[in-house]
Amino acid sequence: MKLRWYINRLRSMEPAEILHRVGELRRKTVSRHWKNGWRHHPARKLLPVFTDLGERLANASPEQRQAIGNAAEDALSGKFAALGVTWPRRDARSLYPDDLWRFDPVTGGTWPGPETYTFDIDYRHRSGRGDIKYVWEIGRLQQLPVLAAHAVFGDDPRPIGAIEAAVESWHRANPPFRGVGWASGIEVALRAISLIVTHDLVSERMSVACRNRIGEILAASAYWLPRFPSRFSSANNHLVAELAGEYLLGLALGRETRHAADRLAAETLKQILPDGCGAEQSPTYAAFTAEFILLCMAAARCHGQSFGKAAEDRLSAFAEFIEWLPERAGFGDDDEGRVMTLGDEADYAASVASSIRGFPGQPGRVSESHDFRSLIFGRPAGEAGGHHGLRTFRDGGISVWRGDLAGRCAELTFDHGPLGYLSIAAHGHADALSLALRLDGKPVLVDPGTWLYGSGGVWRNWFRSTRAHNTLNIASEDQSTMSGAFNWSHKATAGLIEVVPEPDWSVTAEHDGYLRRFGVMHRRTVRRAGEAILVTDRLIGQVREAEIVFQVASGLTVEVAGTVANIMEDGRTLLAIRFPHGVIAVRSGGETPGEGGWVAPRFGVKVPARRIAWRGEVGEEGVETVLQPVGAIPAGP
Known part of the structure; x- marks a missing residue:
């Protein structure tokens, strides 16, 4: 697994990036024994960064004060929830034990701690420890600015005590540059931001020891961040x-x-x-x-x-x-x-x-x-x-339409943009020419979501696959080829062909993801026709057996009658999808990816949901699918 990851990663690199990675490896080797320990990063007097923050808090509305108070009380009671998981509640008398910063709430296990050099910890590949995202999340210390704001609002001494306990614990458990807390620059940056805001708010109420601990963490962070920058194919949100x-x-x-x-x-x-x-x-x-x-x-x-x-x-x-x-x-x-x-x-x-x-x-x-x-x-x-009507964002490749259909407020998005950013397109999905639809503010046809990252395995692949999205696929193959959890070896290129303005608007786009393997371009036109949306799919080049998918939102049901699939809520039809002649299959869930539909409403959570799949021959003349909202029942007197 690791060897294949390195090979695929190297394939996405240009010579300049390979040279950069060689230099990075040298710096990592040197840093194993260089400037380790807090004595190399002495505390300095910290200057205020957000000088108007106190004034802004003084002008907080009652609703804002209440929201901050509620979040702070959760923190003070030992509660922490993130990424779809709630951590075991900690005793209020021991809110921040040292092993908290390496504890995985899903597996119940712990990651290596201060005894291990940070770059010796393999967090990219499945190791049985769980998903590193969970450990990193609590290590961002994003509860501390909330506690500090709550302290500003009143005379309660508990928030300052909790802040000092968290800083002392993290400082003790994560010396430079040991444990998972130093392994990624984005985590170092987010933690530094939390500490800067916290210090700006309540530094005068902290003990000298706590201020010194914060100073040391920030000094070490300032040394570490520019030493291992995200560059070339990694220069995405991490670099920012x-x-x-x-x-x-x-x-x-x-x-x-x-x-x-x-x-x-x-x-x-x-x-x-x-x-x-x-x-x-x-x-x-x-x-x-x-x-x-x-x-x-x-x-x-x-x-x-x-x-x-x-x-x-x-x-x-x-x-x-x-x-x-x-x-x-x-x-x-x-x-x-x-x-x-x-x-x-x-x-x-x-x-x-x-x-x-x-x-x-x-x-x-x-x-x-x-x-x-x-x-x-x-x-x-x-x-x-x-905003109402049709708007096409040509640079990003997204068209959005808002309007009335059959007495319902319809919101439709059509994705005709690139796979992602830079050579590995790390966070893109193989979803070219997919669409989503909401009616009266309710999701009906949806993007499946994300699920998990490093620990997602085959399910990580499913949620970013073409088959999981509301578009066409051939032979169950993806438009773009995955070569790792955050890498693509072959990327489909999508392009906008034509936009016809309202009232009878239409948007036509195509992608070449199937050209090399199947000899065809997929072209899709989405247009308004009266009180319906017409979706026309064409395979330019030759006739192929294909599958057209519509992933339905969780909680909705589907009934098929002939060539019509009725999407229903509480026994009432929201949307009727009329397919051409062919095979229509509807299924949700399943033990393995592809058996049925799934959606991930948030990171770390997946729920079964109906997936409608039409199968038949598609050629240059195209096949047409009609999305027909069913009018809302008028309210009674």
Whole structure:
């Protein structure tokens, strides 16, 4: 497994990256015995980074104070939940035992600790220890800013005690550079951000020992981050996180920040496309990237600095993209990464978009969330008008249509974009020409989600496969070829062919993922025809047996009558799908991937859901599928 991973990874590298990796390996070898231990990273007096944070907390609404108070009480009672899992509740008298930072709540096991050099720990391949994501999640220390804010709101001494206990425990259990906490730059950056915000809020109420511990952790982090940067094929959201960490650490430690700021501004223009779509082909990863950048902009404003109008405009474009998307719309990977958070969030991308509008005081779609993020960045100056009609985001390859069909409010997305970002397209899914549909705000035809990363195994492959998405596949093969959990050896290229404006709008696109193996291009047209949506699939080149899939949202049922599949809720039909003549199969669940449908509503959770699959011959003349919403029953008098 490891040998195959290294071979596939090398195949995706250009000569310059191979040279970089050789140098990186040398630095890792040297670092095994260089500047290890806290004595090499003495504490320095930390400078305030977010100088207006106290004022912002003073203006918190009652709802924001309550939300922070609730999250803080959870932390003080030993509760922690993330990624679909609740950790065993800890005794309030011992909230942060040393083994917490390497404990896996799913397997009940522990990862190597301070006795092991961080780069000796193999977290990429299945080792029986579980998914490293869970250990890293609690190690981000994102409960600490919440506890600090709660302490600012009142005279309760418990939050400061809990913060000091967490800092002391983490410091003791994770010396530089031992254990899993130092293995990834993004984790180092996120933890540093949590400590910087916490220190800015309550440093005067902390003990000298706690301040020194924070200073040592930040000094070690400032040394470690630029030593192992994410470059070349790895330069995605990880690089943005590392640069954000470097910039904020520079402000806290009184060091030069211009280099990190310039690079972060440049990455903003690379990783958020001109039309606002995220280059990684995932709205939530784009939101994660945008939140890092926005946090640095907020810090820059406090210090009379700026990232420039181009970066600010690019964030604004991202906010507009999210405002066009249906609520909680998702495609590509989503590991629920957040920069500032109170915990579970109903619509993370919308919350970040709301903060982007609130930062300069623009109107926008106001997020319902009363979270810590809105305190730092502000909320939109007013509610902006809703978006209706057809909008095509050509750079990112997403078309969105909002309108009325058969008396229902329909929201449709059509994906005709690239697989992902950079040579490995790490977080993309093989979902070219897939679509999703919501009716009256309810998901009906959905993207399947993510499930798990390193420990996902064959199910990780299923959730990013073509067969799991609402598009066409040939011989159960993927459009793009997987070569690892975050790598693709062959990538389909999708392209937009034509957009016809409203009222009888249509969008036509194609991809070449099956050209080399099957000698055909897949072309799909999605168009409005009266009160229905028509989906026409063509295989350009020759006639092939194919499968057209529609993954139904969990909780909905399907009844087939002839060539019509009726998608129902509580016995009432929401959507009728009329297929051409062929074989229609409906199944949910199954022991192995592909037996039936599954959706992952969040990371680490998968539930069975109906999957409708039509099978038949498709050629250049095309086959047509009709999506017909069934009118809502009028409310009674």
